[in-house]
Amino acid sequence: MIAISHLDKHFDRLHVLKDISxxxxxxEVLVLCxxxxxxxxxxxxxxxxxxxxxxxxxxxxxKTIDPKTSEIRALRQGIGFVFxxxxxxxxxxxxxxxxxxxxxxxxxxxEAAEAxxxxxxxxxxxxxxxDVHTDTLSGGQQQRIAIxxxxxxxxxxxxxxxxxxxxxxxxxxxxxxxIRELAQDGMTMLCVTHEMGFARDVASRIIxxxxxxxxxxxxxxxxxxxxxxxxxxxxxxxxxxH
Amino acid sequence: xxxxxxxxxxxLLIGGFPHTPLGGLALTxxxxxxxxxxxxxxxxxxxxxxxxxxxxxxxxAELIIFYIRSxxxxxxxxxxxxxxxxxxxVSFPPAITMLITLVLFNxxxxxKIVVAGIDALPRGQTEAAMSLGFGPVQTMRFIxxxxxxxxxxxxxxxxxxxxxxxxxxxxxxxxxxxxxxxLDLANNLPGQAIQAYALLALAYFALCYPLLLLGxxxxxxxxxxxxxxxxxxx
Numbered sequence: 117m118i119a120i121s122h123l124d125k126h127f128d129r130l131h132v133l134k135d136i137s138x139x140x141x142x143x144e145v146l147v148l149c150x151x152x153x154x155x156x157x158x159x160x161x162x163x164x165x166x167x168x169x170x171x172x173x174x175x176x177x178x179k180t181i182d183p184k185t186s187e188i189r190a191l192r193q194g195i196g197f198v199f200x201x202x203x204x205x206x207x208x209x210x211x212x213x214x215x216x217x218x219x220x221x222x223x224x225x226x227e228a229a230e231a232x233x234x235x236x237x238x239x240x241x242x243x244x245x246x247d248v249h250t251d252t253l254s255g256g257q258q259q260r261i262a263i264x265x266x267x268x269x270x271x272x273x274x275x276x277x278x279x280x281x282x283x284x285x286x287x288x289x290x291x292x293x294x295i296r297e298l299a300q301d302g303m304t305m306l307c308v309t310h311e312m313g314f315a316r317d318v319a320s321r322i323i324x325x326x327x328x329x330x331x332x333x334x335x336x337x338x339x340x341x342x343x344x345x346x347x348x349x350x351x352x353x354x355x356x357x358h
Numbered sequence: 359x360x361x362x363x364x365x366x367x368x369x370l371l372i373g374g375f376p377h378t379p380l381g382g383l384a385l386t387x388x389x390x391x392x393x394x395x396x397x398x399x400x401x402x403x404x405x406x407x408x409x410x411x412x413x414x415x416x417x418x419a420e421l422i423i424f425y426i427r428s429x430x431x432x433x434x435x436x437x438x439x440x441x442x443x444x445x446x447x448v449s450f451p452p453a454i455t456m457l458i459t460l461v462l463f464n465x466x467x468x469x470k471i472v473v474a475g476i477d478a479l480p481r482g483q484t485e486a487a488m489s490l491g492f493g494p495v496q497t498m499r500f501i502x503x504x505x506x507x508x509x510x511x512x513x514x515x516x517x518x519x520x521x522x523x524x525x526x527x528x529x530x531x532x533x534x535x536x537x538x539x540x541l542d543l544a545n546n547l548p549g550q551a552i553q554a555y556a557l558l559a560l561a562y563f564a565l566c567y568p569l570l571l572l573g574x575x576x577x578x579x580x581x582x583x584x585x586x587x588x589x590x591x592x
Contacts, residue, residue: 165488166489186493192491193490203480203483205483216500217491217492265490
């Protein structure tokens with residue numbers, strides 16, 4: 117459902133993505149990992165058109181992602197994005213954060229959008245937070261609301277950019293539990309994360325990147341027990357601390 | 359001073375109204391409030407080219423706004439007073455001339471406030487809106503402007519107090535706002551000019567001081583919410 121072909125991207129002189137090709141089938145859960153600066157977040161952002169690309173192509177369900185076209189808006193509705201810093205809208209209540217896009221972009225009535233939002237709040241375990249202001253929520257709660265906000269557009273694909281990196285350690289679990297459940301429900305997902313335990317349990321594929329290129333594209337079992345490249349071995353040693 | 363008030367309070371408040379057009383403190387207030395109300399949309403419009411992606415558009419807008427901000431308001435008043443009738447072939451009453459000038463002048467300042475208010479928001483707000491499928495205009499309308507306007511409130515309140523004082527320049531072109539009214543009064547009351555001007559000063563002070571307090575309060579409140587936003591409760 118996602119097809120990336122020979123993608124290149126530069127930030128000025130820096131070659132951040134080098135000839136990336138990758139296909140993702142419906143229902144797959146990809147974890148993108150690698151040392152910082154390896155280009156995994158940039159790659160994720162190109163799929164939503166938040167970053168432009170210099171060469172190559174990205175298609176989602178056969179449609180080309182190009183941030184310079186106006187079709188990108190409609191395409192983005194089908195590609196949810198969850199940010200490291202949550203990026204909730206602080207001037208809106210929790211329920212309005214979730215219903216704004218369905219109401220304004222899909223033309224849902226307030227009643228219909230709120231009914232749907234309440235289901236999502238149930239799903240992320242925050243039904244009682246419906247009317248509160250987002251700045252009274254903990255980081256873990258904010259990220260769960262951000263996931264509900266993305267789900268409200270009913271996107272076939274969800275992209276997660278280090279969803280737990282900005283959280284205090286005790287809140288990581290509650291957010292991962294929500295993502296885990298989505299994976300079990302068959303949601304197609306790409307997730308940039310350093311949570312290797314989560315990657316091992318949830319991912320159907322591990323994409324290991326270094327210096328802007330995909331170094332390994334393999335199963336979790338293979339990646340964690342017998343990584344092929346020296347880079348992946350070094351990375352795992354650093355991150356797992358042994 | 360009390361006698362002056364007792365004798366002339368109505369004239370000071372509304373000028374010769376209803377026999378002449380509205381004047382006095384009432385005209386000052388009307389000019390200030392309608393000036394701000396109209397300068398807001400003008401300021402928003404002027405902010406659009408300031409944030410244009412095209413560099414020449416941005417540069418031209420910067421230049422025009424820079425010019426407006428670096429020339430004394432009195433000069434703008436005179437320009438509009440003499441140039442507009444010559445250019446359009448119609449002449450406006452002094453109060454309207456004053457209003458047009460105030461709107462353009464304050465619009466230029468407000469456009470800068472708007473741009474600063476927008477730029478102060480984290481980039482993530484725009485990205486979150488775009489990632490949901492909002493276009494640039496909708497992002498501005500539903501996500502960015504509501505937050506920017508709230509941040510701008512203290513600056514806008516202080517702009518209003520500036521505007522109240524700027525209306526005094528109406529006296530230069532014969533708009534019978536508060537200052538002109540008091541000038542006339544002082545002329546009619548030989549030996550009591552100091553008392554009349556003291557009253558005038560008091561009147562401006564009474565209008566602007568509450569705004570100053572309001573602005574301070576809004577700023578404190580803004581700081582408090584900004585702090586909460588930076589440190590999510592755990």
